[in-house]
Amino acid sequence: MFFVSDIMEKVPDSYKSPLQEMVYESLTKLQISFKRVTTDEAISMEDCTWINQKLDMKMVKTLLLCNSKKTKFYLFITTADKPFKSKDFSNALDISRVSFAPAELMESILGVKIGAATVFGVLIDKENLVQVVFDRDVLLEEWYGCSDGTTTGYMKVKTKLIVNNFLTYAKHIPTEIGI
Template structure:
């Protein structure tokens, strides 16, 4: 089954409604935003981070217009050093190439060893958008359904102020 098919099947299995917009490949958040103008929902970006020793991994989800404060993330996680994870780590942990990272990549994380963080600012929005493991589609879901999805696949998450 293809990467998107896995996402669609899981959402249907958990009876989570969603809206999909197909578009040309989007390599940046700006490009993706241009394909979904006028559709309600916060545009998210998901960053896959790791500590220096690559022993702990983090998925940080926030508004795509916001800049990530790495010092704040270090404070929240208790890490001395934190950085963007490599493409190799992304492939190993989520079976995804760079540019399509989202909560849906957690479907491929068999070890369930990625810590998930949402910026509290976006949790106040009614809907969120993500790439569903491909960069040729954008999927919109109700915010509460994102949390339902994570619970359904046995992932805990934290809501943080970044």
């Protein structure tokens, strides 16, 4: 069985990565409340089913995409159940076809490994290389479920606080698409 801890509302006692520390410092500074759990390592959206049940929300799917030259980057946040279709994404933004960014670029640009992609990664992106793109369906949800920058820490936050408060603070104004 997949381990999910009891729900906590305080920052961790210690951090597993610089990004994770930045996440909780930012949320504290912005006075954004959250509920969080620690888990076994969660890599797939199937692993997130247990987390969703415990936190009573739906985990988002967060993808780092790039153009073929690897010069333009998009952090696409969509619902867990939607398959990603590059053609639809590219058409919605009127850009050339995109693909998944390589793991090493995800680590250098967002400070996370595969499975831990999160909106909070934009805290690392001081040069604004990444355009944040939300699937409209995510914005309809009251709660935003995501990684805290690790594959063993997950949280829920009010969606409107992520979009309006956190992303403004991180200087990444999101784009919204419906696909």
